[in-house]
Amino acid sequence: MEPKYKRILLKLSGEALAGEKKSGLDFDVINSFGKSIKKCVDAGVEVGIVVGGGNFWRGRSSGAMDRTRADHIGMLATIMNALAVADGLESCGLEVRVQTAISMPQVAEPYIRNKTMRHFQKGRVCIFGGGTGNPFFSTDTAAALRGVEIEADIFFKATMVDGVYDKDPKKYPDAVKYDELTFSEILAKGLKVMDSTAAAMCQDNNLPVLVFDLARPDNIYDACMGKNIGTIVR
Numbered sequence: 001m002e003p004k005y006k007r008i009l010l011k012l013s014g015e016a017l018a019g020e021k022k023s024g025l026d027f028d029v030i031n032s033f034g035k036s037i038k039k040c041v042d043a044g045v046e047v048g049i050v051v052g053g054g055n056f057w058r059g060r061s062s063g064a065m066d067r068t069r070a071d072h073i074g075m076l077a078t079i080m081n082a083l084a085v086a087d088g089l090e091s092c093g094l095e096v097r098v099q100t101a102i103s104m105p106q107v108a109e110p111y112i113r114n115k116t117m118r119h120f121q122k123g124r125v126c127i128f129g130g131g132t133g134n135p136f137f138s139t140d141t142a143a144a145l146r147g148v149e150i151e152a153d154i155f156f157k158a159t160m161v162d163g164v165y166d167k168d169p170k171k172y173p174d175a176v177k178y179d180e181l182t183f184s185e186i187l188a189k190g191l192k193v194m195d196s197t198a199a200a201m202c203q204d205n206n207l208p209v210l211v212f213d214l215a216r217p218d219n220i221y222d223a224c225m226g227k228n229i230g231t232i233v234r
Contacts, residue, residue: 004226007046007120009147010037010156011140014054014081016214023055025081029217030088036220037125038092045224046120048150049127050143051085053077071135075102078139082108082129095124101133101142113149120150140198148205155202155209156223157194162213163231164193181233193233202233209233 012033019026037047056077057070079100086096097119098108108129109115116126131142140157147155161169162177166189169175183203186193193199193211202209212219212230219229 001043001225003040003043003045003224005045005153005224007150007152008040008048008154008156008224009143009150009152010047010049010158010220011143012049012051012081012085012158012214013160014052014056014077016158016160017051017081017084018055025055025084027084027088030085031091032217033085033214033220034089034092034094036217037089038094039218039221040224041094041123041125043221043224047125048116048120048146048152049082049085049125050139050146051078051081051127051129052139053081056080068135071131071137075130075133078131079104079107079129082127086127089125089127095122096127097124098127098129101128101130111146116150126150138195138198140194141201144194144198144201144207147207148201152207155207156220157209157211158214158220159211160214161211162215162229164191164211164233166191178231181231183233186233199233 017025019029040047053074057074082098086098089096099111100108101111103110119126128146131139132145164178165175167175183199186199210223210230210232222229
């Protein structure tokens with residue numbers, strides 16, 4: 001069976017890496033993601049991954065701290081997560097490269113697009129840490145930026161909810177799930193799918209976004225194969 005998408009940008013939230021622990025890292029969870037990602041790579045899919053840092057640090061809840069400094073701490077949290085995910089993927093038999101938006105050559109490669117494309121040609125998974133390298137930008141925006149740069153077919157936003165709803169399904173039992181949306185509808189309806197900067201970047205560069213649930217790790221593979229899961233935003 002041929003995959004629907006040949007190159008994907010997968011966004012993994014920091015909270016997803018923590019599993020039931022809610023903070024820190026759960027390597028059983030990370031390994032379960034790794035097994036699904038390996039199935040994608042074995043099927044011929046090129047995989048780039050952006051990781052969040054919310055399991056270690058949430059800059060906007062840091063109180064009176066200077067926002068730029070808080071965001072720098074958040075970038076370092078995403079790099080810790082990138083290294084942890086790399087370790088998990090390697091334990092599943094994948095060849096992985098971590099690239100960071102902040103230069104730290106003793107730890108990982110700097111992000112260089114041409115190097116990334118070469119890694120894809122060699123069947124390697126690339127994990128992008130450090131966000132965009134700039135404060136005031138979310139990791140959703142970093143994922144949109146990297147997705148556009150690497151010419152991904154789609155941006156997979158893997159969350160803890162099985163799609164986009166008109167209101168929070170955990171609070172409202174009558175919440176209605178959308179199967180398909182446009183970026184204009186997201187912005188007009190105020191749906192909290194991603195921040196407006198990320199949505200605008202995807203819209204301007206025709207990068208579709210698939211929002212789906214990570215509670216079942218094999219959803220990553222199923223999404224690559226084109227199965228009908230989650231909510232697609234075009």
